[in-house]
Amino acid sequence: MKQGTRSGILFVLGYGLYKAAGGSGYLSAMGMAGDNTGFVSVDAFMFANTASSVLVCLLVALVATRTSFRFPKRAVAVFAYACLVLDFLVVPRFGSPVVVGIVYGVSAMLLSVTWFVACVERTDDPPIFITCGLLLSTALQAVLGSYGLPDLAFLPVVLLAVSAALLLVLFATTGTVAREGVPLKLRTRASSVFFPALLCLMVCVFVVGVSNVAALGSSLEPLFGGVNMQMTNLVAAIAAATIVFCGAAAPNPVKAYTCVLPVLFVVFSLIPIVGEGLGPVGGSVMVGCYQAIAILFAAFSVKLATVERLDPVALAPLCFGGSSLALLLGLVTGTALGMLGSKGLPLPVLVMLVSVYPLGLVLFFVTRRRKGAHDVQVDAGPAVNEDASGEEVEAAFRKRAADIAQEYGLTQREEEILFWVARGRSARVISEELFISENTTWSHIKRIYSKTGKHSKQAVLDLFEGGLSS
Incomplete structure (x- = not known):
């Protein structure tokens, strides 16, 4: 276990x-x-x-x-x-x-x-x-x-x-x-x-x-x-x-x-x-x-x-x-x-009035926001949105990892690790998923940094998210 x-x-x-x-x-x-x-x-x-x-x-x-x-x-x-x-x-x-x-x-x-x-x-x-x-x-x-x-x-x-x-x-x-985290900011996905x-x-x-x-x-x-x-x-x-x-x-x-x-x-x-x-x-x-x-x-x-x-x-x-x-x-x-x-x-x-009207106003607000979000996402690349199923989200992330691997010459193993890093997994969890040591995982992550020209995890994640629509 x-x-x-x-x-x-x-x-x-x-x-x-x-x-x-x-x-x-x-x-x-x-x-x-x-x-x-x-x-x-x-x-x-x-x-x-x-x-x-x-x-x-x-x-x-x-x-x-x-x-x-x-x-x-x-x-x-x-x-x-x-x-x-x-x-x-x-x-x-x-x-x-x-x-x-x-x-x-x-x-x-x-x-x-x-x-x-x-x-x-x-x-x-x-x-x-x-x-x-x-x-x-x-x-x-x-x-x-x-x-x-x-x-x-x-x-x-x-x-x-x-x-x-x-x-x-x-x-x-x-x-x-262990997951690194940042505060929730306004005007973000x-x-x-x-x-x-x-x-x-x-x-x-x-x-x-x-x-x-x-x-x-x-x-x-x-x-x-x-x-x-x-x-x-x-x-x-x-x-x-x-x-x-x-x-x-x-x-x-x-x-x-x-x-x-x-x-x-x-x-x-x-x-x-x-x-x-x-x-x-x-x-x-x-x-x-x-x-x-x-x-x-x-x-x-x-x-x-x-x-x-x-x-x-x-x-x-x-x-x-x-x-x-x-x-x-x-x-x-x-x-x-x-x-x-x-x-x-x-x-x-x-x-009845005090209860029904707030319910209706909130419904109107959230449905309008969701409709607007869909309008923005048309032809915006792999749509990873709140309506996407788990399989669709995973497929979009894997496609983005494959695109980066092809562009920067990453190996198949480095592409796989990039995918898991983008999904928020720590090095220890990735090593357990792929049945490799944690040191080996970190070695692959460092090579990803070197090949992409990025010097931090956040920079790599920003590169990854650049090809994903919200």
């Missing part, structure tokens, strides 16, 4: 336990911090949790992009796990809901960033392994929820302890898939794909926040509050995992968004007409759509970081911070709608 695969198994187990423990402990902490224990709470705990998550992501992103400070993964992991354990066992009994929310938001967000970095840096197939980790966590939460175990505070602590040990072992492993996908996720999170906070304590509460969260998330996770496992490459969440949008439109359009007649079906559909898109977005993000050689420490805060910011805006908007509904205004109509 390859080292990257062994590291991937450690990642799946550790990440799955962390997410399951975080979800179970979250419900316990929220129950101690306030009376509202719906899947979105309207009390000070939820606002403090979400706001602190946004601030942590902003701080990490600024440090990663504006300074040369290296993200201390092990130290951050130990600190965050310790804070999370205290938040589950001690803080709720002595602190206010705001304190509980802040501690949870800071520690959980730091751990999410750390696990994201571990997936990109330590596994040889990040989209598959992060999907497996999320699938494991939803399955564990479904089991814990069915037995009422989230109320036992010691259980999340045990899961967190095992998860922390696995993460430290993962960071201690040698021969990992990567950003033109990433930000529309992030926008799709954010609008779904926003709708979840608005709908459920506005419904709490109103006539719409049975519609959104009677949802079996664990089973709904599990079904959605299985569907998303099937898409990832069956596809040759991680799918773009924009495509999933355009598929689920008509369903969400129908649900929200029926709220003013049917109301409670929808029962928990409307809430289940909404939460299931969000869960599926979130998992696809996670697989898409780690794939993008790998292929485009992006710095995962800088990319992770954009992913998690954008989602947290959308939820915070949804909480504020939902609270405002709830206040308007208490004054006699038609709450079902307000929820």
Whole structure:
């Protein structure tokens, strides 16, 4: 078994336990911090949790992009796990809901960033392994929820302890898939794909926040509050995992968004007409759509970081911070709608309008961008775009490697190594793929530098990308 695969198994187990423990402990902490224990709470705990998550992501992103400070993964992991354990066992009994929310938001967000970095840096197939980790966590939460175990505070602590040990072992492993990365920059191929996908996720999170906070304590509460969260998330996770496992490459969440949008439109359009007649079906559909898109977005993000050689420490805060910011805006908007509904205004109509219009605007925006991108790519050489299958992408990369080999007189082995370097593989992984020593791989890479007249890996990659369209 390859080292990257062994590291991937450690990642799946550790990440799955962390997410399951975080979800179970979250419900316990929220129950101690306030009376509202719906899947979105309207009390000070939820606002403090979400706001602190946004601030942590902003701080990490600024440090990663504006300074040369290296993200201390092990130290951050130990600190965050310790804070999370205290938040589950001690803080709720002595602190206010705001304190509980802040501690949870800071520690959980730091751990999410750390696990994201571990997936990109330590596994040889990040989209598959992060999907497996999320699938494991939803399955564990479904089991814990069915037995009422989230109320036992010691259980999340045990899961967190095992998860922390696995993460430290993962960071201690040698021969990992070390990838050099750069921050995501605007007006690049990567950003033109990433930000529309992030926008799709954010609008779904926003709708979840608005709908459920506005419904709490109103006539719409049975519609959104009677949802079996664990089973709904599990079904959605299985569907998303099937898409990832069956596809040759991680799918773009924009495509999933355009598929689920008509369903969400129908649900929200029926709220003013049917109301409670929808029962928990409307809430289940909404939460299931969000869960599926979130998992696809996670697989898409780690794939993008790998292929485009992006710095995962800088990319992770954009992913998690954008989602947290959308939820915070949804909480504020939902609270405002709830206040308007208490004054006699038609709450079902307000929820429908505030939810449907953002969904439609985002769909219009992303579909126009995708259409424009296709127009630019006509006759632009090998089209490696978001709609290309895995085989098409590989064929385009191999053709470009063959063109460079012919132009600069590279050998067949040097052409093969150039292909793998362009796909973001490290020298160690290339040596394992081709069954040669790492020193031999480096010798071939140096000869590629010499023959092409380039003096760095980035210069060779720029040469390679010069013949690929975005």
